[in-house]
Amino acid sequence: METGVAESLPNQPNAQPNVWKEYGSRIAAVVIAATLLLSALFGSFYSVDKTEEATIRRFGAYIETVGSGFHLKLPFVDAVRKTDVTTIHRLEIGFRTEVITKSEPTYKSIPEESEMLTGDENIALVDFVVQYRSADAYKWQYVAKDPEKVLGLMAQAAMRLVVGRSSFDQMATTGKVAAQTEAMQVLQRYIDTLDFGAQLVSVQLQDVQPPQKVLAAFKDVVNAREEKDSTVQIAHKHANQVLPDARGQVARIKNDAEAYAQARIAAAEGDVAKFEALLVKYEQAPEVTAQRLLFETQERVLHGKNVIVDPGSGNNLLKLFQINPPSSN
Amino acid sequence: MSDNRTKTPAEWGKKISVGFIALVVTVFVGKTLFTATIDENEKAAEFSLGRPIRNIEKPGLYFMQPWHSVTRLEKRYMLYDSDPHQIITADKKTLVTDDFTPWRVTDPTVFIKAVGSESSALTRIDDSVYSRLVAAFGSRDFSDIVVKSREEIINSVTEGSRAALKPSGIEMATVLINRIEMPDENKSATYNRMSAERNQTAQTYRSEGNELALGITSTADRDAAILVANAKRDAEIVKGKADAEAAQIYASAYSKNPEFYALVRGLEAAEKAFGSDSGTNLRLFLNGDESVLKSLLK
Numbered sequence: 001m002e003t004g005v006a007e008s009l010p011n012q013p014n015a016q017p018n019v020w021k022e023y024g025s026r027i028a029a030v031v032i033a034a035t036l037l038l039s040a041l042f043g044s045f046y047s048v049d050k051t052e053e054a055t056i057r058r059f060g061a062y063i064e065t066v067g068s069g070f071h072l073k074l075p076f077v078d079a080v081r082k083t084d085v086t087t088i089h090r091l092e093i094g095f096r097t098e099v100i101t102k103s104e105p106t107y108k109s110i111p112e113e114s115e116m117l118t119g120d121e122n123i124a125l126v127d128f129v130v131q132y133r134s135a136d137a138y139k140w141q142y143v144a145k146d147p148e149k150v151l152g153l154m155a156q157a158a159m160r161l162v163v164g165r166s167s168f169d170q171m172a173t174t175g176k177v178a179a180q181t182e183a184m185q186v187l188q189r190y191i192d193t194l195d196f197g198a199q200l201v202s203v204q205l206q207d208v209q210p211p212q213k214v215l216a217a218f219k220d221v222v223n224a225r226e227e228k229d230s231t232v233q234i235a236h237k238h239a240n241q242v243l244p245d246a247r248g249q250v251a252r253i254k255n256d257a258e259a260y261a262q263a264r265i266a267a268a269e270g271d272v273a274k275f276e277a278l279l280v281k282y283e284q285a286p287e288v289t290a291q292r293l294l295f296e297t298q299e300r301v302l303h304g305k306n307v308i309v310d311p312g313s314g315n316n317l318l319k320l321f322q323i324n325p326p327s328s329n
Numbered sequence: 330m331s332d333n334r335t336k337t338p339a340e341w342g343k344k345i346s347v348g349f350i351a352l353v354v355t356v357f358v359g360k361t362l363f364t365a366t367i368d369e370n371e372k373a374a375e376f377s378l379g380r381p382i383r384n385i386e387k388p389g390l391y392f393m394q395p396w397h398s399v400t401r402l403e404k405r406y407m408l409y410d411s412d413p414h415q416i417i418t419a420d421k422k423t424l425v426t427d428d429f430t431p432w433r434v435t436d437p438t439v440f441i442k443a444v445g446s447e448s449s450a451l452t453r454i455d456d457s458v459y460s461r462l463v464a465a466f467g468s469r470d471f472s473d474i475v476v477k478s479r480e481e482i483i484n485s486v487t488e489g490s491r492a493a494l495k496p497s498g499i500e501m502a503t504v505l506i507n508r509i510e511m512p513d514e515n516k517s518a519t520y521n522r523m524s525a526e527r528n529q530t531a532q533t534y535r536s537e538g539n540e541l542a543l544g545i546t547s548t549a550d551r552d553a554a555i556l557v558a559n560a561k562r563d564a565e566i567v568k569g570k571a572d573a574e575a576a577q578i579y580a581s582a583y584s585k586n587p588e589f590y591a592l593v594r595g596l597e598a599a600e601k602a603f604g605s606d607s608g609t610n611l612r613l614f615l616n617g618d619e620s621v622l623k624s625l626l627k
Contacts, residue, residue: 029346059390060368144406157505217527224531228538235542239549246553250560257564261571268575272582297596
């Protein structure tokens with residue numbers, strides 16, 4: 001064995017590759033170790049919101065459901081999946097609320113969802129809302145792949161079944177409450193067949209409309225009904241006016257007649273009184289009274305008139321002033 | 330001679346590092362080659378070089394020979410949602426209908442052999458359900474289907490399809506009918522009919538209104554006329570009575586002395602006829618043989 005002087009490796013001019021050879025493995029190891037450590041660190045705890053529950057899987061298999069709060073878990077092998085279990089979610093069918101501005105939200109109509117056939121072979125546009133909770137975290141996550149979509153389709157099917165049993169008029173007016181109650185019952189039955197973690201809270205009909213093309217005719221019915229009411233009202237008004245007017249007339253006629261009657265009798269009584277007064281005088285002194293009356297009348301009659309006298313058979317004009325002069329014939 | 334030096338810390342470090350890296354790599358490789366993890370939403374079939382070995386239905390970590398493979402399938406219910414079909418009813422009307430059903434895989438090995446993939450499964454389901462729907466609709470009338478028989482149809486289609494697809498490893502929940510509608514071509518006829526019905530109702534309302542109004546006004550007018558007519562009649566009676574009474578008063582007074590009455594009456598008549606305001610141009614012809622009175626009275 002030659003024990004020569006060992007070649008002094010450290011003094012070789014290419015020092016760079018040796019850094020890697022020297023330190024490469026250690027650097028790599030440190031990096032890997034650090035990464036693993038950090039992953040383990042951050043992967044060993046999690047938190048669950050007040051409204052949530054989380055399912056924990058170890059090596060892929062479900063082990064438990066945990067409630068809200070701060071929890072520890074095994075890093076790398078434990079997986080967490082959270083679901084909101086208390087908030088009530090709102091599923092809109094037939095329409096979508098677009099923008100909620102301060103005053104009024106706007107809606108977009110989805111005819112494919114809202115157009116439904118009624119029992120009397122008419123077409124109604126039915127908008128409704130399903131309120132639900134995803135109340136069981138495990139079931140919501142692991143029974144159905146897309147539970148919200150399943151719920152939406154079931155809701156549509158349920159409502160269509162109910163609408164198919166009603167007439168259009170019922171759906172639009174008196175039957176609304178019954179329809180939504182029935183739809184909820186049917187939907188609950190459908191949900192029960194699958195048991196996928198949905199908890200039904202309510203089904204609410206928002207709006208039942210006729211199709212656009214028919215809307216004018218439908219509105220006209222409302223107008224017609226109103227017109228009928230107002231026509232009848234006007235007639236009543238007329239009637240209420242006519243009868244009192246007539247009664248007023250009746251009163252007037254009655255009063256006029258009575259006034260006439262009274263006047264007539266009063267006049268008769270007055271005339272008769274006058275006559276009877278004269279009669280008394282006449283009966284006391286007939287010729288004198290008669291003469292006096294004649295003269296008085298003559299005075300009044302002849303006053304201011306042109307009078308032509310035919311002398312007649314004699315010159316005795318005194319005849320003129322007698323009541324009953326002896327006849328000259 | 331080579332030194333049998335004890336290893337330096339640096340060399341230890343290197344060895345440890347390399348060993349550590351080797352360990353990590355081994356774990357990862359081993360995990361990949363020798364294990365399979367089946368997740369909670371999965372079920373799987375294990376194959377050895379194409380030959381089926383077993384189903385793995387419970388999730389978890391499994392040891393596996395490296396030459397085995399695992400085909401994973403969705404364990405949860407998936408949605409089959411059909412496209413709209415046009416189907417003819419017993420009374421020769423066309424309906425457009427679509428349906429859906431949640432379905433899932435039962436036996437992974439059977440499913441893979443019989444069906445192969447999820448999309449194939451959808452096709453199978455579609456065929457099975459559609460043919461039964463056609464039969465169910467074809468034996469019932471339009472209004473029957475829309476109003477009464479939906480649940481009946483659902484039940485029979487579900488039963489039949491479920492039984493038919495079970496051997497393929499497919500489990501179906503209830504088939505539900507979503508839409509039952511008229512084809513677009515028929516819709517305008519429906520719209521027209523709906524409009525016409527409404528127009529008729531509107532017309533009826535308006536006619537009823539007019540009829541009622543007419544009744545009310547004519548009754549009121551008639552009653553008013555009757556009131557007035559009766560009043561007039563009564564008034565005439567009153568006046569008549571008054572006239573009669575007045576006449577009676579005159580008669581009983583004047584009959585006390587008819588001659589005197591004649592005189593007074595004659596004078597009155599004359600005065601009325603030629604009264605002081607009859608006009609100053611009036612000329613009176615008087616006969617000297619008679620009294621003014623007589624002349625006047627002629």
